[in-house]
Amino acid sequence: MEIEPNVLARARRGDQRAFALLVRHYDPGLRALAYRLLGDRDRMDDALQEAYVRAYRALPGFRGDAALGTWLYRVAYNACMDELRRERQVVPLDSVRERADPRPEPGELLEIRRGLAGALARLPAADRAAVLLVDAQGFDYRSAAEILGVPEGTVASRLNRTRALLRRALDDRLEGASER
Amino acid sequence: MTDDTLTEDRDERLGAALRELDTPEHGADFHRGLRARLAAERRPLWTRRGVRLGAVAAVAAAAAVAVLAVGIPRTQRTPAVGGPRPASAAVVKAQLRKALAGMRTLQGVLVASGPAQHGTERWRFVLDSAGDVRLEGPRAGDVITYDAAAGVARSAQHSASTGADTLFYARRDGVAPGPPDPGPPTWPLPDEFADFVRAALAAGDPAVRETTYLGRPAWRLDVDTVPNRIVPELSGDRFRVTVDQETGMPVQVVELKQGSVLRELSIERLRVNEAVPAATFRLAFPAGAEVMRSDDGFRRVGLAAVAGAVGYAPLVPVTVPAGYRLAEVAVAREGAPTGKEGGNPQSQQVVSLSYRRGLDQFLVTTRLRGAGPWSDPLATGEGFVDHPQRVRFDAGALAGAQAELLLTPRAVPHVWALTDRLVVTVGGDLSRGELLQVAGSLQPR
Numbered sequence: 001m002e003i004e005p006n007v008l009a010r011a012r013r014g015d016q017r018a019f020a021l022l023v024r025h026y027d028p029g030l031r032a033l034a035y036r037l038l039g040d041r042d043r044m045d046d047a048l049q050e051a052y053v054r055a056y057r058a059l060p061g062f063r064g065d066a067a068l069g070t071w072l073y074r075v076a077y078n079a080c081m082d083e084l085r086r087e088r089q090v091v092p093l094d095s096v097r098e099r100a101d102p103r104p105e106p107g108e109l110l111e112i113r114r115g116l117a118g119a120l121a122r123l124p125a126a127d128r129a130a131v132l133l134v135d136a137q138g139f140d141y142r143s144a145a146e147i148l149g150v151p152e153g154t155v156a157s158r159l160n161r162t163r164a165l166l167r168r169a170l171d172d173r174l175e176g177a178s179e180r
Numbered sequence: 181m182t183d184d185t186l187t188e189d190r191d192e193r194l195g196a197a198l199r200e201l202d203t204p205e206h207g208a209d210f211h212r213g214l215r216a217r218l219a220a221e222r223r224p225l226w227t228r229r230g231v232r233l234g235a236v237a238a239v240a241a242a243a244a245v246a247v248l249a250v251g252i253p254r255t256q257r258t259p260a261v262g263g264p265r266p267a268s269a270a271v272v273k274a275q276l277r278k279a280l281a282g283m284r285t286l287q288g289v290l291v292a293s294g295p296a297q298h299g300t301e302r303w304r305f306v307l308d309s310a311g312d313v314r315l316e317g318p319r320a321g322d323v324i325t326y327d328a329a330a331g332v333a334r335s336a337q338h339s340a341s342t343g344a345d346t347l348f349y350a351r352r353d354g355v356a357p358g359p360p361d362p363g364p365p366t367w368p369l370p371d372e373f374a375d376f377v378r379a380a381l382a383a384g385d386p387a388v389r390e391t392t393y394l395g396r397p398a399w400r401l402d403v404d405t406v407p408n409r410i411v412p413e414l415s416g417d418r419f420r421v422t423v424d425q426e427t428g429m430p431v432q433v434v435e436l437k438q439g440s441v442l443r444e445l446s447i448e449r450l451r452v453n454e455a456v457p458a459a460t461f462r463l464a465f466p467a468g469a470e471v472m473r474s475d476d477g478f479r480r481v482g483l484a485a486v487a488g489a490v491g492y493a494p495l496v497p498v499t500v501p502a503g504y505r506l507a508e509v510a511v512a513r514e515g516a517p518t519g520k521e522g523g524n525p526q527s528q529q530v531v532s533l534s535y536r537r538g539l540d541q542f543l544v545t546t547r548l549r550g551a552g553p554w555s556d557p558l559a560t561g562e563g564f565v566d567h568p569q570r571v572r573f574d575a576g577a578l579a580g581a582q583a584e585l586l587l588t589p590r591a592v593p594h595v596w597a598l599t600d601r602l603v604v605t606v607g608g609d610l611s612r613g614e615l616l617q618v619a620g621s622l623q624p625r
Contacts (some may be wrong), residue, residue: 086526
């Protein structure tokens, strides 16, 4: 679903209701990216709040030469990287536990998710971001490169090594689950 | 492998598994905190980017156009003086520069109207040559003040997202004097107007005609422009800027689309150089009001105290253009990231020196370079590719440093440089020659 041009136009002029619509539209994807980069809900909230304020400040200068989503993801990605650079108690990403879905669910599936989350958490943040943007969120290489501030070739090489590791983690868990 | 040979693919199975991973909702206070922060940032519908212009800024949209025009380096022409024939843009610029450089205070009412504006809105504004600002409107009760000497912004704003009659009170301490660090809250300036006028003036001489406005002699500039790409239906193809000849102030900007008026900005009840009480720029909150407080971390200090505060000697220009004086010195242990979409490392040990001349302002800033990669702190951003000019200084603190000069309609005219230890910017209402002169004269003090 796309943002209506009129909403963007109003947001650019400082209309907070319109800006709230933009936030609502993009927040689920940005949360998913920020949480997997930072591994902690409080840090995710800090980074995204900062990102939204930065975006609100910068939006009047946004002219549409970049796609809005790409631009907003770049703002959020930079805010997450800033958050990672801060010296503070860091929650080890390995320790991020996947919360159980409230609905009944086979234990194996939860185990697979934990395994994948753990493997993802052990990757460098920039590699994590590449695979999340392209494979999980559907960005093309060019947009991902804009968001990450690297050439497309760098995105491709990050995806190569990252996918190999994650596929292995996923397959190991699946095999483990089928053997039980 | 080059980008040209890339074969894009997506691992759908892995993507599906990654999407299955849980993502927590925001904490209970997230949206409330965000609303409060945005309320403190809230700007009227006509607005500008948060950079450039320091004080002038502020207010009059039209004034912004003027100031921006002043900053444009261009070939000087022999002014056309007197008579009914068209004046050149150089004449207008000269008058604008004179007006802004000599101005101590400016007050008036900014009116925005037209089909694309969804009704008429008004803001009362007051600003002075110290950088202080007061802005009231568009609704009764909406007030923003900025006390430049203290670096404090205060606001009472109706929240658009929490209820029609709710006023949000906010106090923001430690505000930086200006770009590249986030400065005072943004003001009702139509940056696109300013950009287009500045671009037109930079590119050549727009048509300047003698006219009258509200019975006073005025100049009218007609500027063709390209409609905004996002909302072409709401974006004009021509701007008509009217400048009062006596005061040098732009008093009306009209945005046209195929000859029809889309929006009009005008200044009413313009008053120049009238005394303004200092309390004008310090909004008093009602007793017992809940005030959202934040702190950007910048502290006003004397120049002599800077080295002790940040651990290095500040870089100070030995020469500045006539009329400029050092108005503010601010330091911050840590500042917001600068550059395109905030892509530079977190700013550390920042020094910001603000020089003013009437309503003109330029800033000299330094921050520790550290280990991170740096790009232009004052870059245009948002998909634009800047084409800076590499410059070399033979003397001063920037001798031998990697330095670039950027003069582009959408960014603050500036020089930025990387020394062994510092990231340096010089930017503001300066011509190309003045920028190079100031940057080349920087010395540790």
